[in-house]
Amino acid sequence: MVDSLADHRSLVPNEAIECIRARVLHDTQTVSIVDYGAGIKGGEQAQTRHVKKRLFSIMKNSATPPLQGALLSQWVKRAKPAKILELGTSLGIGTMYLAAGDPGTKVYTMEGAPAIADIARQHFIELGFSPQILQFVGSFDALLKEVQSGLGELDMVFLDGHHAYAPTIDYFERLLPSMAPGAILMVDDIRWSLEMWRAWRTLQRHPKVKQSMDYWHLGVLRLRTPDEVAHPAHPSLTIWPRPRRRWLMRK
Ligand SMILES: C[S@@+](CC[C@H](N)C(=O)[O-])C[C@H]1O[C@@H](n2cnc3c(N)ncnc32)[C@H](O)[C@@H]1O
Secondary structure (H helix, E strand, O other): OOOOOOOHHHOOOOHHHHHHHHHHOOOOOEEEEEEOOOOOOOOOOOOOEEEEEEHHHHHHHHOOOHHHHHHHHHHHHHHOOOEEEEEOOOOOHHHHHHHHHOOOOEEEEEEOOHHHHHHHHHHHHHOOOOOOEEEEEOOHHHHHHHHHHHHOOEEEEEEOOOOOHHHHHHHHHHHHHHEEEEEEEEEEOOOOOHHHHHHHHHHHOOOOEEEEEEEOOEEEEEEOOOOOOOOOOOOEEEOOOOOOOHHHHOO
């Protein structure tokens, strides 16, 4: 068993990353993005389309919030993964929190919107994270096979994009052969929609999953190692109640 991180009071947001967030939250620049469409909350799936958005609104609505970022760092600090794959870079906030967890960890991150990936790259350079982070730009669907074959075994995956049932399950199944025994899978926005909740419940019950931890917005799964038997019930350890400090914990 991996000890669950039981208390959010031990989490401290990273000052340098939070300075970038604070600055971008005032940036009215417009960027063109590819919306892969997780659809409307509740299930309906949207088409892929190009839309224009302001940077502050992307930061406000898509970036990992401060305490959740600190939680990602803590997981990296404890699990010491050699390689992490993140699906959904956005402006790079979560990516930098993952990298900040352990300077020895390599973070590979995929983003479908080139203009956003560019801005994330500038953030990585600004904070000195670029030697640790490798970016891939394109749709998850198109990139996944090639990226997987080039990276070998992954110790941690952060699934944070295309929040709908079918793609979430599909990416998980496709990633499984590349995941190390005992690897950690983090899934964001598990309560964002009914579809995402269903996806999380399906993943929790997957025979390859040994342990699951529920941090309300973020779900963390640990895969079985070969010497561990499948858990009959796959219990969910609900660790955190609905966070009260919405800005810190919620997009
Ligand atoms: C919620 S944001 C990621 C937030 C980021 N991980 C963080 O922690 O701050 C999701 C990102 O995934 C990208 N995305 C969603 N679906 C995608 C797909 N199918 N292929 C490529 N990128 C996708 C979006 O463009 C968006 O920038």
